[in-house]
Amino acid sequence: MLASHLVKMLPFDTVTALALGILTLPLLSFFILFFYGKKIFHKGDWFGTAIIGICFLLSIAVFVLHQQSGLESIIARVPWFSLGKAKFTVSVSVTSIAAIMLIVVTFISFLVHMYSIEYMKGKLNYERYFPYLGLFTFAMIGIVLSDNILITFMFWELVGLSSYLLIGFWFEKDSAVKASKKAFLVNRIGDVGFLIGILFLYSRFGTFELNAIYEVVKTFDAEDKSYLFFTIAGLGIFMGCVGKSAQFPLQIWLPDAMEGPTPVSALIHAATMVAAGVYLLAKTYFLFNEDTLLIIAVIGAVTTLAGALPAMVQHDIKKVLAFSTISQLGYMVMAMGVKAYEAALFHLVTHAFFKACLFLSVGAVIHAMHHIKHDLFLKGNYLNFDSQDMRIMGGFKKIMPVTFAAYFISSMALVGVPLFSGFLSKDAILLATWDWASANVSKNGSITYYLIPATAFVTVFITAFYIFRQMYLVFFTDFRLADFYKEANEVFGRMHEVPWLMRFPLIVLSVCSLGFAFSINPFSVNASWFVHLVKSPIPGISPEGLHGAWVPVLSIVMAAIGLFMGYRVYKEVAENNFKAMRRTLLASENVYLFFKNNFFLDKLYKTIIIKPGIAVAAVTSRTDSKLVDGFIHFISVSTVVFAHIVAWVDKYVVDGLVNLVAIVAQATGKVTASIQKGKIQSYFIFTLIAVILLVLFLYGLLN
Amino acid sequence: MIELKEYLLISAILFIIGLMIIITKRNSIFILIGIELILNAANLNFVAFSKYDPVQLQGQVFSLFIIIIAAAEAAVGLAIILKVYSYFRTANVDEIDDLKG
Numbered sequence: 001m002l003a004s005h006l007v008k009m010l011p012f013d014t015v016t017a018l019a020l021g022i023l024t025l026p027l028l029s030f031f032i033l034f035f036y037g038k039k040i041f042h043k044g045d046w047f048g049t050a051i052i053g054i055c056f057l058l059s060i061a062v063f064v065l066h067q068q069s070g071l072e073s074i075i076a077r078v079p080w081f082s083l084g085k086a087k088f089t090v091s092v093s094v095t096s097i098a099a100i101m102l103i104v105v106t107f108i109s110f111l112v113h114m115y116s117i118e119y120m121k122g123k124l125n126y127e128r129y130f131p132y133l134g135l136f137t138f139a140m141i142g143i144v145l146s147d148n149i150l151i152t153f154m155f156w157e158l159v160g161l162s163s164y165l166l167i168g169f170w171f172e173k174d175s176a177v178k179a180s181k182k183a184f185l186v187n188r189i190g191d192v193g194f195l196i197g198i199l200f201l202y203s204r205f206g207t208f209e210l211n212a213i214y215e216v217v218k219t220f221d222a223e224d225k226s227y228l229f230f231t232i233a234g235l236g237i238f239m240g241c242v243g244k245s246a247q248f249p250l251q252i253w254l255p256d257a258m259e260g261p262t263p264v265s266a267l268i269h270a271a272t273m274v275a276a277g278v279y280l281l282a283k284t285y286f287l288f289n290e291d292t293l294l295i296i297a298v299i300g301a302v303t304t305l306a307g308a309l310p311a312m313v314q315h316d317i318k319k320v321l322a323f324s325t326i327s328q329l330g331y332m333v334m335a336m337g338v339k340a341y342e343a344a345l346f347h348l349v350t351h352a353f354f355k356a357c358l359f360l361s362v363g364a365v366i367h368a369m370h371h372i373k374h375d376l377f378l379k380g381n382y383l384n385f386d387s388q389d390m391r392i393m394g395g396f397k398k399i400m401p402v403t404f405a406a407y408f409i410s411s412m413a414l415v416g417v418p419l420f421s422g423f424l425s426k427d428a429i430l431l432a433t434w435d436w437a438s439a440n441v442s443k444n445g446s447i448t449y450y451l452i453p454a455t456a457f458v459t460v461f462i463t464a465f466y467i468f469r470q471m472y473l474v475f476f477t478d479f480r481l482a483d484f485y486k487e488a489n490e491v492f493g494r495m496h497e498v499p500w501l502m503r504f505p506l507i508v509l510s511v512c513s514l515g516f517a518f519s520i521n522p523f524s525v526n527a528s529w530f531v532h533l534v535k536s537p538i539p540g541i542s543p544e545g546l547h548g549a550w551v552p553v554l555s556i557v558m559a560a561i562g563l564f565m566g567y568r569v570y571k572e573v574a575e576n577n578f579k580a581m582r583r584t585l586l587a588s589e590n591v592y593l594f595f596k597n598n599f600f601l602d603k604l605y606k607t608i609i610i611k612p613g614i615a616v617a618a619v620t621s622r623t624d625s626k627l628v629d630g631f632i633h634f635i636s637v638s639t640v641v642f643a644h645i646v647a648w649v650d651k652y653v654v655d656g657l658v659n660l661v662a663i664v665a666q667a668t669g670k671v672t673a674s675i676q677k678g679k680i681q682s683y684f685i686f687t688l689i690a691v692i693l694l695v696l697f698l699y700g701l702l703n
Numbered sequence: 704m705i706e707l708k709e710y711l712l713i714s715a716i717l718f719i720i721g722l723m724i725i726i727t728k729r730n731s732i733f734i735l736i737g738i739e740l741i742l743n744a745a746n747l748n749f750v751a752f753s754k755y756d757p758v759q760l761q762g763q764v765f766s767l768f769i770i771i772i773a774a775a776e777a778a779v780g781l782a783i784i785l786k787v788y789s790y791f792r793t794a795n796v797d798e799i800d801d802l803k804g
Binding site for chain 1: 722725726727734796797799800801
């Protein structure tokens with residue numbers, strides 16, 4: 001079933017050449033800023049921002065040209081190298097979803113660049129920050145564009161590397177170093193699966209070109225695809241997605257990744273890193289069979305809930321959003337699993353905008369907290385408070401109205417309130433899960449399938465609850481740091497809205513979080529331009545075919561209950577002066593701690609994986625030092641002993657023989673030399689004796 | 704009439720005397736004299752044998768050559784001895800042993 005004969009070299013046309021330009025520009029920006037960043041104006045921040053801005057404009061051009069061409073995918077393919085008969089190619093593939101992703105990635109990256117100029121001003125290693133952002137963008141664009149899955153894997157690893165560099169950007173902080181290491185290592189686990197999947201595909205199809213594989217696979221029917229091969233290859237690739245998109249059980253790295261600068265978190269959570277996993281699923285979607293999709297749906301559903309529950313109890317303002325991202329990624333993966341391809345990608349795009357907006361507005365709050373800390377320090381109060389702790393925030397609505405507005409719009413989009421973008425995509429997913437479950441239930445008769453839509457609906461409620469909790473803690477009531485330090489109130493009063501460089505991205509992103517940005521009719525996903533652009537490679541649940549008017553109603557009701565519950569609980573908490581926050585939140589202390597610590601997954605992994613791993617390492621280390629080293633020592637000692645014996649033999653036997661020959665020669669020489677002692681008369685005597693002897697001899701001979 | 708035997712006897716005595724001089728004397732000039740005696744012993748032999756060969760005179764001619772060569776040899780030999788003497792400040796052959804093995 002080889003597909004290698006379908007791999008044809010295709011020249012670059014305008015669209016693919018432009019796409020290649022979009023790919024190379026951030027890399028160029030990385031190199032220039034990395035090596036000459038200090039010499040360029042303003043340490044190169046405006047330069048990097050401008051480069052990504054150009055990329056964004058080019059992305060729009062690519063999108064428009066691709067739409068005009070009317071083709072499903074535009075591919076350019078050039079030879080890479082060949083090993084024996086196997087030829088390897090590099091390809092740039094522009095599809096509808098790739099063009100949209102290009103716009104999303106470059107747009108959000110551009111806004112994050114712009115935001116960072118202000119946010120990172122005066123921070124340590126400022127000139128290293130922008131090249132890393134450029135590298136990150138480059139890697140993500142590479143994943144988006146490459147049709148060769150091996151090249152995709154390389155960019156995939158490059159995304160891992162650049163996230164490592166950016167999460168550990170403040171490397172003087174021990175926790176940041178640990179977080180970056182954790183993110184990198186946990187991602188590696190997923191990548192192993194991804195690589196196995198890639199090699200499986202290559203072993204079967206003889207090529208890495210996804211388009212060629214698609215040409216072959218699309219002729220298969222469901223039975224052809226039900227083989228174990230497709231399940232293993234699909235699960236392998238899905239494992240890569242589990243690592244990168246922080247799905248259960250590998251989601252543990254994402255909350256720790258909050259150690260990076262906040263604009264980086266926005267980039268990771270919106271456009272670059274975690275989106276890569278879902279995008280990979282979309283790219284290889286045609287490979288998945290029923291079994292794989294079921295596993296994907298279940299993992300997605302588990303992740304949805306596993307992300308939302310801890311988000312309810314976090315104190316760190318960014319960690320709430322991190323868990324929220326896990327939960328939303330769970331929605332996307334779940335949608336992929338229930339064959340709602342369009343809905344999943346739609347949610348990926350809408351989520352990119354509103355989550356970036358959430359992170360950037362939260363970043364504005366953290367920025368203000370830093371300023372408060374700084375001003376207090378200038379006034380002689382050195383207070384070592386955590387500027388990301390929501391328990392000491394509050395009242396920011398008064399001083400930062402634009403930030404609050406942006407936060408409000410994007411959080412409503414996150415909850416899925418009508419008129420906001422999240423409503424469209426999330427309801428498409430909810431509808432699809434319901435449809436999928438009811439179809440499966442009527443086919444198999446098992447009601448367990450309803451668990452997945454049930455999880456999705458419950459999570460809507462939890463999402464509304466935790467986001468309202470955060471909004472309440474951060475933006476409403478009074479500034480609570482003043483309860484501890486009276487001076488803080490005065491400083492807080494002098495705070496004002498963030499500068500325009502930070503305000504502009506917030507405004508733009510909050511506009512993009514409105515429902516109108518995606519659909520003329522903000523109540524119907526079918527009216528969205530997005531759904532019409534994207535076409536699933538396998539027959540699935542298209543939003544058009546969905547019915548069930550009660551689903552959006554239920555979701556709105558759930559969201560409203562969540563918001564109301566959040567309001568009730570936190571109003572009570574506020575009236576108690578935030579003393580009994582824990583008690584009122586959850587009845588049991590244990591459940592609270594269980595959620596707060598992300599289900600103790602870190603501890604679990606430490607107990608069942610890391611500790612046995614270290615024990616095994618200790619055993620192997622002991623084996624190494626005792627057994628292997630002992631054996632090597634024995635060998636070396638015996639070699640030395642043997643060498644001594646050889647040396648003795650050499651000295652006395654071999655050298656002795658040589659010396660004997662020399663001594664004999666010397667003695668002979670002495671003896672013969674004594675004959676020739678320079679006395680002429682003795683020579684005469686010898687001659688005489690010889691002549692006499694000769695005469696005697698001749699005489700004897702004659703007779 | 705003197706017989707050949709007597710000639711040969713004289714010649715042999717002369718030869719032995721020359722040989723003894725060569726072996727026993729330390730002075731190089733004496734050794735040269737000894738060599739002359741040995742050459743003359745040979746000459747005597749040639750002439751004696753030639754006396755009994757009335758037709759041809761090879762022996763006498765041969766001895767004439769030897770006399771000439773002996774004269775040249777003596778000249779060369781004495782010159783060498785002079786040079787050796789001026790270099791080593793001795794004519795004693797026992798002391799001139801630079802060529803010993």
